[in-house]
Structure formats: structure tokens, C-alpha cells
Amino acid sequence: MKLLVIEDQKELSDNIQVYLENEGYICEVVASISKASEKLYGYSYDLILLDLMLPDGDGLDLLQTIKSNWPELGILIISAKNALDDKIAGLNMGADDYLAKPFHLAELNARLKAIYRRKQQMGEDLISFENISMNMDTYEVRVNDETIELTRKEFDLLHYFIVNKNRLLTKQAIAEHLWGDFMDSADSFDFVYQHIKNLRRKIVNAGGMDVIHTVYGTGYKLKA
Amino acid sequence: MNLVTRFTILFILVSLMVFLVGGVITFQVMKREIDAEQQRFLLERLNRIVHMIDRRDIKDDMIREKFQIRILDRISEESEVAFSDTLVMHNTLERLEPHLKLDVIRTINNRSYAITIYDVIVETDDINDVVIESLVKTFLILLVAFAGLGLVVSFYQLRPFRQTLQIIRSFTISGKDPPVFPKTSIREFRKLNAFLDEMTMKVQKDYHALKEFSENASHELQTPLAIIQSKLDVLIQEEGLNEKQLKLIESAQLTARRLSSLSSSLSLLTKIENHEFSKKEKIDFTTVVYQVLDEFSELLSLKGIHYTVENVSSPTIEVDPVLIQIMITNLLNNAIKHNLEKGSIHIKIDRKSATISNTGKALETDPNELFERFRKSNQSDTSLGLGLAIVKKICDLYGFKIKYSNKSEQHTLSLVFNGGQQ
Numbered sequence: 001m002k003l004l005v006i007e008d009q010k011e012l013s014d015n016i017q018v019y020l021e022n023e024g025y026i027c028e029v030v031a032s033i034s035k036a037s038e039k040l041y042g043y044s045y046d047l048i049l050l051d052l053m054l055p056d057g058d059g060l061d062l063l064q065t066i067k068s069n070w071p072e073l074g075i076l077i078i079s080a081k082n083a084l085d086d087k088i089a090g091l092n093m094g095a096d097d098y099l100a101k102p103f104h105l106a107e108l109n110a111r112l113k114a115i116y117r118r119k120q121q122m123g124e125d126l127i128s129f130e131n132i133s134m135n136m137d138t139y140e141v142r143v144n145d146e147t148i149e150l151t152r153k154e155f156d157l158l159h160y161f162i163v164n165k166n167r168l169l170t171k172q173a174i175a176e177h178l179w180g181d182f183m184d185s186a187d188s189f190d191f192v193y194q195h196i197k198n199l200r201r202k203i204v205n206a207g208g209m210d211v212i213h214t215v216y217g218t219g220y221k222l223k224a
Numbered sequence: 225m226n227l228v229t230r231f232t233i234l235f236i237l238v239s240l241m242v243f244l245v246g247g248v249i250t251f252q253v254m255k256r257e258i259d260a261e262q263q264r265f266l267l268e269r270l271n272r273i274v275h276m277i278d279r280r281d282i283k284d285d286m287i288r289e290k291f292q293i294r295i296l297d298r299i300s301e302e303s304e305v306a307f308s309d310t311l312v313m314h315n316t317l318e319r320l321e322p323h324l325k326l327d328v329i330r331t332i333n334n335r336s337y338a339i340t341i342y343d344v345i346v347e348t349d350d351i352n353d354v355v356i357e358s359l360v361k362t363f364l365i366l367l368v369a370f371a372g373l374g375l376v377v378s379f380y381q382l383r384p385f386r387q388t389l390q391i392i393r394s395f396t397i398s399g400k401d402p403p404v405f406p407k408t409s410i411r412e413f414r415k416l417n418a419f420l421d422e423m424t425m426k427v428q429k430d431y432h433a434l435k436e437f438s439e440n441a442s443h444e445l446q447t448p449l450a451i452i453q454s455k456l457d458v459l460i461q462e463e464g465l466n467e468k469q470l471k472l473i474e475s476a477q478l479t480a481r482r483l484s485s486l487s488s489s490l491s492l493l494t495k496i497e498n499h500e501f502s503k504k505e506k507i508d509f510t511t512v513v514y515q516v517l518d519e520f521s522e523l524l525s526l527k528g529i530h531y532t533v534e535n536v537s538s539p540t541i542e543v544d545p546v547l548i549q550i551m552i553t554n555l556l557n558n559a560i561k562h563n564l565e566k567g568s569i570h571i572k573i574d575r576k577s578a579t580i581s582n583t584g585k586a587l588e589t590d591p592n593e594l595f596e597r598f599r600k601s602n603q604s605d606t607s608l609g610l611g612l613a614i615v616k617k618i619c620d621l622y623g624f625k626i627k628y629s630n631k632s633e634q635h636t637l638s639l640v641f642n643g644g645q646q
Binding site: 007008010011012015016018019022052078080081100101102103104105106153167168171172173176179187190191194215216217219 | 364439442443444446448450451452453454455457460461466469470471473474477478480481484522523526527561597
């Protein structure tokens with residue numbers, strides 16, 4: 001997965017690069033529209049991470065250029081302007097997703113992988129971890145070839161864990177992934193706990209290993 | 225009363241005074257002149273009579289219509305000419321008329337004569353009539369002239385002023401272009417326009433600067449928060465962190481998140497205040513309520529809150545779809561957050577109003593301060609205390625009325641649509 005990060009805040013792009021490279025991405029970082037254009041004309045990428053406010057122009061203009069020259073590229077917009085207009089404009093102009101700053105890197109990873117997966121569209125869309133497999137087209141989840149029934153939230157949760165496997169996911173990051181801004185943090189942690197408890201039970205009942213580990217009551221980690 | 229009318233009335237009052245005083249002066253001057261003229265006339269006649277006495281050597285008393293000459297018994301000393309008013313029978317008019325009388329004693333050819341001469345005087349009344357008539361007529365002409373002048377002034381001379389008013393009325397603080405005021409040759413209007421020009425320009429500039437600041441402040445805050453967040457994300461993945469360290473990172477992340485929501489909420493409030501949500505669409509209120517309820521359904525079931533919707537009517541309101549969504553979300557969020565375990569929410573939607581009642585602990589804050597910023601039922605609460613402030617702002621924007629009331633553990637927020645109501 002080749003990713004071009006277009007972000008002028010070096011501190012942020014460094015962290016994104018470190019995190020995503022650990023996830024197996026090949027990351028290149030540029031800080032301006034002109035540098036981004038150079039890279040885009042010279043090399044090929046699978047995904048673009050585009051900040052809307054750049055020192056030499058509006059990210060939306062670059063988005064237009066990318067969509068007309070490389071329509072197959074997956075684009076995720078990140079913006080500090082939590083303006084709905086920007087979000088709608090970005091999505092209308094062909095961006096695949098929009099993430100408002102600040103965000104969890106696990107969330108960024110999950111969104112990028114979802115875009116990548118949608119763009120690939122070859123054969124069956126399967127995601128797996130150990131003996132658990134998820135079919136992203138049919139929403140079927142199998143543990144040791146046995147189908148288990150998950151609610152939508154449990155499915156989302158399992159997917160989030162698998163794309164961020166071996167990572168510590170805090171309760172907060174999970175709550176934000178599942179509910180966005182709707183949930184109050186005070187309530188959400190209990191609900192995260194309940195969902196995880198149910199998910200674990202379903203996997204273990206189907207004969208799977210208990211792969212979701214609690215980390216000191218702060219969060220959870222999916223690991224073999 | 226408009227300015228021109230007021231000026232005209234003042235002018236008329238002042239000229240009325242001037243005319244009154246002027247009338248008195250005119251009257252007195254005229255009377256003085258006429259009296260002097262009459263006395264001169266009588267004196268001339270006296271000269272003629274004296275001349276006649278001298279020539280004809282009159283030896284008997286002589287009484288004519290306009291004079292009497294009596295011969296005195298002995299030679300008397302000549303007297304000064306004395307004038308007095310008297311009433312004398314007027315021959316043609318056959319009534320007593322005021323006359324001016326001249327009395328004098330003259331010694332001519334060694335005989336003394338008492339000479340009295342009369343003449344009908346121009347009466348005070350007549351002078352009065354003349355003065356009043358001429359002044360009243362002049363005054364009437366002046367009135368007509370003033371009225372005409374008033375019309376001309378208000379139509380032509382005050383036109384730049386009216387144009388300025390029109391421009392000020394259509395002035396919007398959020399507009400980009402400063403208003404252009406008409407050119408005028410009147411110094412006061414020029415001054416006014418110059419002042420307004422400067423003021424509107426400054427106001428617009430300040431407004432845009434403030435708006436830009438509020439928006440930038442939010443943006444500028446989110447970027448460093450994103451950096452903090454990502455650094456904590458990287459840090460928390462480090463191997464070998466102990467529980468204490470993890471808790472510290474978690475807590476820092478939560479705080480960064482709160483700061484970020486705080487900044488977004490304040491930016492939203494600013495945007496509402498700045499009338500940036502100017503889109504107006506006809507929205508079915510009930511539909512939005514059901515949409516938001518659907519989004520909250522999981523939270524409601526997890527908290528075991530039972531809800532009912534009593535849909536008497538479906539009001540259509542003309543509002544910005546984003547704002548109405550935010551408003552209903554905040555109202556429901558509030559009703560859920562402050563609810564009891566296994567509590568209930570009752571929503572009633574009427575043609576012109578809606579109420580959201582929920583069970584919940586008694587309010588700890590003053591109900592009157594409920595809609596103020598940073599009012600929380602509990603200061604240690606992690607909520608921002610901006611939800612209802614935002615609801616209130618949206619209500620203010622559309623002229624809706626919102627009121628809180630409670631009965632024991634039942635809290636009700638009632639909403640009355642007017643402005644946006646169709």
C-alpha cells in the first residue's frame with residue numbers, strides 16, 4: 001500500500017508516518033501542493049492523505065487535479081476546519097472519506113484500509129486474523145469455519161480490532177470509532193466494555209481463542 | 225413629526241412673534257407720523273386764520289365748522305399752541321367723531337383772539353385696521369411660502385439624507401463591501417456620510433477580523449491537538465508501559481479530546497451568532513426528531529431509557545437543516561444524559577410547539593441559568609455545558625421560544641415555534 005501524505009504540520013506527519021509504516025504502509029510525506037504535484041507526476045500511489053489547509057493553496061484545488069488525472073486514487077481528507085461545508089465539498093469532489101482533526105491514528109488506519117479495500121475490489125473481500133475471518137461483502141464472520149452472528153456494532157468493533165491488530169486501542173478510540181461524537185465519554189466506556197464482553201463471548205463460544213486482551217483497564221489489544 | 229415640519233412650525237412661530245412686535249411698532253410709527261402731520265396741518269391753518277384776522281380785521285366772534293374765533297375782552301398774553309383730542313359733531317356723518325383741537329391765544333392788531341381749530345383725525349382704529357390687514361396678508365403669503373419651501377427642502381435638499389438612511393438600513397455587518405454614500409453639497413450631510421463611511425468600514429473590518437479570529441482560533445487549536453493526539457497514540461503503543469503510565473496517557477488523550485470538542489462547540493456558537501447558517505429549507509420537524517432518535521437508539525437501549533413520541537401534528541419549519549439537527553441532537557442528548565437509570569423520555573409534537581420531558585434528578589443549578597454557557601448540573605461533570613447554550617442560540621436565531629419547567633423528577637423543555645413557523 002503506497003500512501004502519499006500531504007500535510008504541512010511536520011510533527012503530525014511524522015507521527016502518521018511512524019504509525020502507518022508499522023502497519024506496513026509505504027509512506028511518503030510532502031508539505032505543500034507543489035511538492036505533492038511533483039510526487040504525483042513522478043510516482044504512483046494507492047492512497048492520498050490530504051490536508052485541506054496547505055501553505056501554498058487550498059487542498060480542495062489539489063483534490064480536483066488528482067480526481068481529473070488519477071481518478072482511481074483513494075483520497076482521505078483530513079482537516080482542522082470542522083466546517084461541514086468543507087466536508088461536503090470534499091466528498092462531492094470525489095474524496096473517499098473525511099476525518100476531522102484531531103483523530104486517533106488507529107481510526108486513520110482503519111479509514112485508509114477501508115478505502116483501499118473498496119478500491120481494490122478483486123475477488124472476495126476477506127479480512128482475517130488467526131482463525132477468525134470476516135467477509136466485508138456479506139458481513140459474514142467465521143470462527144474456525146463456524147459462522148457466528150454479530151450485531152452491527154460488534155462487527156464494526158471486530159473489524160476495527162483486526163485492522164489495528166497488535167495495537168493498543170483505548171476505550172476512547174473505540175468509543176469514537178463506534179459512535180463518533182454522539183457519545184459522552186462517561187457513558188461510552190461502559191458500553192465499550194459491554195460490546196467487547198459480548199464479542200469475546202461469541203468468539204470463545206464458537207471455539208475461537210480469546211484474542212482480545214484487556215490492557216490495564218485502559219484499552220484492549222487484539223493479539224494471538 | 226419630521227424635521228422639515230418642525231422647522232416650518234418653528235419658523236412660523238418665530239415669524240408670528242416678529243409680526244406681532246412689528247405690528248405694534250408699525251402702529252406706533254404710523255400714529256406718530258400721522259399725528260405730527262395733522263398738527264402741522266392745523267398749524268398751517270392757524271397761520272392762514274391769523275393772516276385772515278389780520279387782513280379782515282375781525283371784530284366779532286366767528287364760528288365755522290372747522291374753527292372758532294372768539295374775541296377776548298382785554299388784551300391777553302399770547303399762549304403756546306396747545307393740542308388736545310375732543311369729540312365734535314361731524315356734519316355729514318351726524319355723530320360725534322374724535323377730532324384734533326388746537327387752542328391758542330393770539331393778539332393781532334391790539335386785539336386778543338382765542339382761536340380753536342378742529343380737524344377730524346385719522347382714528348387709532350383705522351391705523352390699527354390698516355396695520356392688521358396688511359400684516360395678516362403678508363403673514364399668509366409667508367405661510368404659503370414656508371409650506372412651499374418645506375416641500376422643496378424635504379424633497380430635494382433632504383434627499384441625500386434619505387439616501388443615507390436607506391443605505392444604513394440595508395447595511396449588513398457581515399457584508400464584504402462597505403456602503404457607498406451619495407455625494408452632497410451640504411456640509412452637515414457630508415460630515416455625517418464621512419463619519420458613517422468611516423464607522424461602517426471599521427465595523428465591517430472589525431467584524432471580519434473577529435470572525436476570522438474565531439474561525440482561525442478553532443482551526444489553530446485543532447492542529448496542535450491533532451499533534452498531541454497522534455504523539456499520545458504513538459506513545460501508547462510503546463512496549464513495556466506500566467499501568468500508571470497508560471492511565472496518564474489515557475487521561476491526557478481524554479483531555480485533548482475535550483479541548484477539541486470545546487473549541488468546535490465555541491466555534492459553532494460563534495458561527496450561529498455571526499449568522500453563518502443562512503440556508504433556509506422547509507423541514508418537517510417530526511422527521512428530524514425520528515432521525516435523531518434513530519441515531520440515539522442504541523444509547524437509549526443501553527441505558528434502558530424508555531421513550532414515547534406523541535405526534536399530534538407535524539409542524540413544518542423553515543430553518544437550516546444542519547442547525548435543526550444540532551438543536552434536536554442537543555436536546556435529546558441532554559434528556560438522555562440527565563436521565564435516571566431505566567428512566568423515560570416523552571416527546572410531544574404539536575402544530576406550533578414541541579416538548580421534551582425526561583425523568584431525572586432535581587436540578588442543582590438555577591433554572592434561569594440553564595441556557596447559559598458552561599452551566600453544568602455538576603461542575604465535575606465531563607460534559608462541556610454548551611449543549612443548551614447552543615440550543616438557545618439556535619432558538620434565538622429563528623425566534624423560537626424555549627422554556628424549562630419541572631415537576632418533582634420530571635423535567636420539561638418546551639419549544640414554541642413562531643418565526644420559522646409556516
